[in-house]
Amino acid sequence: MDETPPKPTASHVTRLRFVFGEKRIVGPGRIDLLEGIGDTGSIAAAGRRMGMSYKRAWTLVEELNTTFDAPLVEMHRGGAGHGGAALTALGLEIVRRYRAMQAASDRAIAGDLEALLTRLAPDAVSPG
Structure with a gap:
């Protein structure tokens, strides 16, 4: 059985990260968290989906909510089954x-990246 790893491709390789200040960051993980909140209606569920603790997910949401001039996530407090979270219009726009x-x-980089990929050594391991 051939266990050679698949050759990297040029699709979906860009991982943009915008740093607007020390804790004012927008990057792939935070965008994935926002999408998870949009999908699940819950900070906890979105965090679990990403293998992240509730505390970490909550902290990231607080940082995202203070990065822009309006919150990206709206939290609804309540007892069991009554709480939840949703993306605001700005949250949807940012995503x-x-x-x-x-x-x-x-x-923009597909052609140049493809050229680089053709020059990888045979035993090169894709970043990940």
Whole structure:
């Protein structure tokens, strides 16, 4: 059985990270968390989906909510089954714009990246 790892490809390789200050960061993990909150309606569930503790997910949401001029996530407090979270209009916009920038970046570098990939040593391991 051949256990040779698959050759890296040029698709979806860009990992954009914007640093606006010490804890004012927007990057792939935080965008994934926002998408998870949008999908699940819960900070805890989104964090679990990513293998992240509730405390870590909550901290990242607080940082994201203070990075921009309005919150990205709206929290609904309540007892069991009554709490939850949702993306605000700005949260949805930030996710959409980030994904659009990521796709534009992938398109912009595709040719040069493909050229680099053809020059990888046979035993090169893809970053990950």
